[in-house]
Amino acid sequence: MSTPSGRREEIATRLARVRARIAAACAEVDRDPGQVRLVVVTKFFPASDVRLLAELGVTDVGENRHQEAEQKAAECADLGLRWHFIGGLQSNKAAAVAGYAHVVQSLDRRKLVAPLERGAATRPEAIDCLLQVSLDPPEADHRFGAPPSELPELAAAVEAAAHLRLRGLMAVAPLDSDPAEAFSRLAAHHRELLIDHPEATWLSAGMSGDLEHALRAGATHVRIGSAVLGSRPRVK
Ligand SMILES: *Cc1c(COP(=O)(O)O)cnc(C)c1O
Numbered sequence: 001m002s003t004p005s006g007r008r009e010e011i012a013t014r015l016a017r018v019r020a021r022i023a024a025a026c027a028e029v030d031r032d033p034g035q036v037r038l039v040v041v042t043k044f045f046p047a048s049d050v051r052l053l054a055e056l057g058v059t060d061v062g063e064n065r066h067q068e069a070e071q072k073a074a075e076c077a078d079l080g081l082r083w084h085f086i087g088g089l090q091s092n093k094a095a096a097v098a099g100y101a102h103v104v105q106s107l108d109r110r111k112l113v114a115p116l117e118r119g120a121a122t123r124p125e126a127i128d129c130l131l132q133v134s135l136d137p138p139e140a141d142h143r144f145g146a147p148p149s150e151l152p153e154l155a156a157a158v159e160a161a162a163h164l165r166l167r168g169l170m171a172v173a174p175l176d177s178d179p180a181e182a183f184s185r186l187a188a189h190h191r192e193l194l195i196d197h198p199e200a201t202w203l204s205a206g207m208s209g210d211l212e213h214a215l216r217a218g219a220t221h222v223r224i225g226s227a228v229l230g231s232r233p234r235v236k
Contacts, residue, residue, distance in 0.1 A: 008052050014228050015040075015056055018211075022222065025215040036215065039084050039204075041225035043068065044232040047075040053228075054079040062086045062105070062223050066093045073100040086170070086223055088144050095119035098127055105170040105204050105223075108132040108146045113157045113164070120163035129158050130170040130204055133189055135182045137174075145171060148189050155197055168202030168220070169193060179210040183217035190218070 018038065026033040041062040042050050050061055050072060063069030064087025073083050085101040091111045097104065098119025107116065107129050120127040131154050134145030146154055151169075158166040171186045173179040183205055190203050206214025208227035215222070226232060 004048075007049070008055075010230070011049065011052050011228065012056055014230070015053075015058070018208075018224055018227050021211060021227075022215065025212040029216050031215065035220065037221045039086075039221055039223045040228050041086065041207075041223050042072065042229065043087075043225065045229050047072050049229060050076045050081070051079065054081055060084060060103075060221075062225075064088070064106075066090075066097055070096065070100055084223075091115055098123070101127065103128040103130070103167070105130040105221075106132045106144065107154070107158065108134075108144060110150075110154060110157055113154075113161055117161040117163055120161075123163070126163050126165045128167045128202075129164050130168050130202060131155060131158070131166075131193075132170045133186065135171050135174055135177075135185060140174075151189065151193060152196070155193060155200070159197070166197055166200050168200045168204070170204035170221075172207070173205070173210055173213075179213040180216070183210075183213050183219070187217045 022036055023033045026036060037060055039060040039062045040053055040058050043064050060082045062084040069085060082102045083100055084103040084105055085097050086105045089106050089112055094112045094115035095118045098116045104116060104127055131151055132145045133148055133151060155166055158164050169190050173182040186205055193200050202220050203218055204221035204223060205219040206222035208224050211222045
């Protein structure tokens with residue numbers, strides 16, 4: 001175990017490295033790094049790490065499992081962070097997720113809209129929603145993410161919900177594929193969405209291993225876990 005100050009230094013060093021990668025990738029394509037939001041994915045890491053991140057200037061954190069997220073958000077309620085839910089959503093948990101998440105990035109089924117809306121209605125502000133789109137080949141088994149053909153209907157359902165705000169798209173590059181190619185397809189889906197939903201300007205793509213490719217493709221949000229916090233204690 002590292003000492004608390006050792007952990008702080010470790011996170012600070014890794015965070016600086018990630019911020020430098022973001023700045024370099026933006027410089028390459030003439031983008032303003034100030035327009036890119038870094039979401040640090042804190043799944044499997046303790047609330048004490050979330051606290052260190054907040055001290056180091058992180059404003060946005062991401063979690064992918066409801067119970068863990070709910071508990072950490074409660075423990076860290078004093079920090080004023082924005083909580084992003086980025087994991088597979090079950091419809092029987094969606095209302096509860098909407099109780100603490102400021103952003104739900106993994107909205108991939110029509111069935112999730114009603115419970116999210118119900119949860120969001122109890123909050124002072126609307127919840128920002130990203131539609132998660134699958135970049136897997138059509139014949140793949142789609143575990144997470146809507147097939148691109150379902151995006152128009154899903155977008156319309158979110159827009160019709162009074163307490164949900166359609167903000168854009170989210171995706172994960174498929175394993176064993178070229179992330180540049182996958183993210184360029186994602187950018188095309190995003191351009192198409194923007195025709196009918198010009199306010200849906202967010203594009204969440206890019207993880208520790210592929211953030212440069214995502215930023216080249218226009219990502220406005222990157223979701224970075226291990227590059228900031230180290231390797232996770234166990235793999236999901
Ligand atoms: C875990 C996770 C990340 C972060 O992955 P790293 O490779 O650790 O940066 C990003 N997005 C989603 C959806 C995740 O589940």
